[in-house]
Amino acid sequence: MKSRESKEKKSWYFNCCKKPQTMDSDLSDQENYTKSLEKLVTEQENIEADQKFMYDLLVIGGGSGGLAAAKEAVNLGAKVAVLDFVTPSPRGTTWGLGGTCVNVGCIPKKLMHQAALLGEAIHESAAYGWQVPDPNIIKNDWQALTTAVQNHIKSVNWVTRVELRTKKIEYFNALGYFKDQHTICGKMKNGEEKVFTAKNILIAVGGRPRYPDIPGALEYGISSDDIFSLEKAPGKTLVIGAGYIGLECAGFLNSLGYDATVMVRSIVLRGFDQQMANTIAQEMERRGVHFIYQAKPSKIEKQADGRLLVHWVDKERQTHQDIFDTVLFAIGRKPLTEELKPENIGLQLIPETAKIDAIDEQTNVPNVYAVGDVLHKKPELTPVAIHAGRLLARRLFGNSTEQMDYVNVATTVFSPLEYGCVGLSEEAAIAIHGEDKIEIYHAYYKPTEFFIPQKDVSNCYIKVIAFRNGDQRVLGMHFIGPNAGEVIQGFAAAIKCNLTFPKLKDTVGIHPTVAEEFTRISVTKRSGLDPKPQSCCS
Amino acid sequence: MFRTSLRTVRTALGSKAFANAPAREQAVSTAFKVQDPKDFNDRVKNSKVPVIVDFFATWCNPCRMLTPRIESVIAEKQGKVLLAKVDIDENSDLALDYEVGSVPVLIAMKDGKVLDRIVGLQDVDKLKQFVDKYSE
Numbered sequence A: 001m002k003s004r005e006s007k008e009k010k011s012w013y014f015n016c017c018k019k020p021q022t023m024d025s026d027l028s029d030q031e032n033y034t035k036s037l038e039k040l041v042t043e044q045e046n047i048e049a050d051q052k053f054m055y056d057l058l059v060i061g062g063g064s065g066g067l068a069a070a071k072e073a074v075n076l077g078a079k080v081a082v083l084d085f086v087t088p089s090p091r092g093t094t095w096g097l098g099g100t101c102v103n104v105g106c107i108p109k110k111l112m113h114q115a116a117l118l119g120e121a122i123h124e125s126a127a128y129g130w131q132v133p134d135p136n137i138i139k140n141d142w143q144a145l146t147t148a149v150q151n152h153i154k155s156v157n158w159v160t161r162v163e164l165r166t167k168k169i170e171y172f173n174a175l176g177y178f179k180d181q182h183t184i185c186g187k188m189k190n191g192e193e194k195v196f197t198a199k200n201i202l203i204a205v206g207g208r209p210r211y212p213d214i215p216g217a218l219e220y221g222i223s224s225d226d227i228f229s230l231e232k233a234p235g236k237t238l239v240i241g242a243g244y245i246g247l248e249c250a251g252f253l254n255s256l257g258y259d260a261t262v263m264v265r266s267i268v269l270r271g272f273d274q275q276m277a278n279t280i281a282q283e284m285e286r287r288g289v290h291f292i293y294q295a296k297p298s299k300i301e302k303q304a305d306g307r308l309l310v311h312w313v314d315k316e317r318q319t320h321q322d323i324f325d326t327v328l329f330a331i332g333r334k335p336l337t338e339e340l341k342p343e344n345i346g347l348q349l350i351p352e353t354a355k356i357d358a359i360d361e362q363t364n365v366p367n368v369y370a371v372g373d374v375l376h377k378k379p380e381l382t383p384v385a386i387h388a389g390r391l392l393a394r395r396l397f398g399n400s401t402e403q404m405d406y407v408n409v410a411t412t413v414f415s416p417l418e419y420g421c422v423g424l425s426e427e428a429a430i431a432i433h434g435e436d437k438i439e440i441y442h443a444y445y446k447p448t449e450f451f452i453p454q455k456d457v458s459n460c461y462i463k464v465i466a467f468r469n470g471d472q473r474v475l476g477m478h479f480i481g482p483n484a485g486e487v488i489q490g491f492a493a494a495i496k497c498n499l500t501f502p503k504l505k506d507t508v509g510i511h512p513t514v515a516e517e518f519t520r521i522s523v524t525k526r527s528g529l530d531p532k533p534q535s536c537c538s
Numbered sequence B: 001m002f003r004t005s006l007r008t009v010r011t012a013l014g015s016k017a018f019a020n021a022p023a024r025e026q027a028v029s030t031a032f033k034v035q036d037p038k039d040f041n042d043r044v045k046n047s048k049v050p051v052i053v054d055f056f057a058t059w060c061n062p063c064r065m066l067t068p069r070i071e072s073v074i075a076e077k078q079g080k081v082l083l084a085k086v087d088i089d090e091n092s093d094l095a096l097d098y099e100v101g102s103v104p105v106l107i108a109m110k111d112g113k114v115l116d117r118i119v120g121l122q123d124v125d126k127l128k129q130f131v132d133k134y135s136e
């Protein structure tokens, strides 16, 4: 951001005085003089700005990143407004204030995941002596589940609304677009347009699910925008796409008692450690989720009975078909940047993805910033959007210089058996550092609580990637097992503090937990030794 | 059990009855649902008798329990005090103007002025005490 800001000011000077100047030259006296001149002018500009514009910061998009930035900015004394507007999904689903995570993302997903885990626990509890009536006749009531989930979401919407009011952040339920660099038009629900001006503008509009260009997709398909509030139980479901969303949705649907199939175009969980990703798929398959590999849907038709006939093509170009009640697309998300009329301010987007390649959250238009899912090659995760938004507000209004660190962000795939990781995958570590520079430690393990109900432990697996020599710094940690998110979070902090393998081994575990397995890990892949634990009787 | 009680409350709260016979309903009923800020102005702020305003949300469990309780307490007062129910999702700005944070909130109003407020679920005795003060 610094560099761009100075670039902007320098070019101002450039324009006025026509004095040639190189960007990266050391500061000469002449430049120092120029700098102080710039400073004066900028201060002057600041004073004007405060009177000229309605707001110090206008945030387009009241989701994770936008709200975090807005709250931090008002705390630092800025005058802030937030526009948030939800365009209905192709199927007509809409929701309230707070963005993707709260309404159609992390929160409902985690609650449905929890519902799935509880179902599992009912079955296990019999082995622990609970006198449950035949667990096989216990069913989940989809309406009761979605009502409970939606009620929670509505309460969060309300709390968000109250918080904005208490913090004196002006909120408008309006769809914003750029008129010029400092002016935003907001279209309200009733069609009326309102004009807002601001010194700084933050783009935090996130994204929406993509649909493939095949017959029937838009008419009959649904997405993660719809599933958490679906009025009717989804029934036999085809999930297309094998990213986070595809696997998580197929996972909880299967556990809730619905026949679920994942259609994989190429590989599962692209970008993740592939050994771990395949283990997750294997575990889901073991639990009853079906996988169709190397296939692409080609057509969806509605039959007379209302069910959906899906056609797909495999890698041999053979066509197949099957009947489903629900087809859910989870093939990635499209940022809502083109809808902002970026051409009106010359805002540059990456042509293929429409994402914004911001430098330190600053776009090529100096007073326009961006955080969250709209950012090019940054993790699409809520805490990333929140942290970046908060730090940006501190730099804009709190004289901070702290930048967002997008490296080593931990994440978890909430598949029925969770997968959490931080740092490099095995493939990435090898590609970056070379195979003989790194050591890969791995282990299978048996969670204590799995023994009595005789739960399958074959996919409880962990992996640590570290430098082989020198300080043996840990480069990546991977965990498949119960509560993976809870397990990996603390290790992410350790990695941020430059955790080394000896330090990890020197850490005394907490017994009996699953997280302690990381402190016991010792078998390297290079050794070829068996990473399976000793067993007593199986 | 839970679902039935939910349904009962929903029906009780439904605006349908008012839509069908607004004038009569208003005349005989001691409880009504506020439709919009104008309605609030007409029937609450300009009411001749004190009004208890019940700010509730459909997603709030304690609200579902409180509403029938306050309804029965008000019904006993035979029109000396009225009950106005405000769905905070339908009338968010109104609720925010009255500084409603967590729900349920009961506000006692007379001549357009707030006299008293209680936040959270209350038992019937507490509700009686609260209402008695304004039904003399």
Ligand SMILES: Cc1cc2nc3c(=O)[nH]c(=O)nc-3n(C[C@H](O)[C@H](O)[C@H](O)COP(=O)(O)OP(=O)(O)OC[C@H]3O[C@@H](n4cnc5c(N)ncnc54)[C@H](O)[C@@H]3O)c2cc1C
Binding pocket: A060, A061, A062, A063, A064, A065, A066, A083, A084, A085, A086, A087, A098, A099, A100, A101, A102, A104, A105, A106, A107, A109, A174, A175, A176, A177, A204, A205, A206, A207, A224, A245, A336, A339, A340, A371, A372, A373, A374, A379, A380, A381, A382, A383, A385
């Ligand atoms: C199914 C699912 C599960 C997920 N699970 C997780 C998880 O477990 N953990 C995790 O960390 N992340 C998860 N994510 C990702 C997470 O939700 C996003 O990374 C996060 O919400 C991004 O925040 P944001 O601020 O960029 O945008 P959003 O939260 O998407 O907010 C953008 C807001 O702007 C509004 N808007 C768009 N255009 C305009 C406009 N022109 N004018 C006004 N308003 C506009 C939108 O309607 C929206 O309300 C999940 C996502 C999905 C879809």
Ligand SMILES: NC(=O)c1ccc[n+]([C@@H]2O[C@H](COP(=O)([O-])OP(=O)(O)OC[C@H]3O[C@@H](n4cnc5c(N)ncnc54)[C@H](OP(=O)(O)O)[C@@H]3O)[C@@H](O)[C@H]2O)c1
Binding pocket: A212, A240, A241, A242, A243, A244, A245, A246, A248, A264, A265, A266, A267, A268, A269, A270, A296, A297, A330, A331, A332, A333, A379, A380, A381, A411, A412, A413, A414
């Ligand atoms: N737990 C969490 O933290 C969490 C949960 C959910 C979502 N999220 C965030 O939300 C983002 C979006 O999730 P996502 O799962 O929708 O997207 P994603 O991770 O980008 O995965 C998209 C999947 O769809 C496939 N695909 C793409 N185009 C297709 C097409 N035309 N036909 C068939 N398949 C196609 C991709 O296959 P290829 O590999 O062949 O391209 C890939 O498997 C994620 O990146 C993640 O950051 C986070």
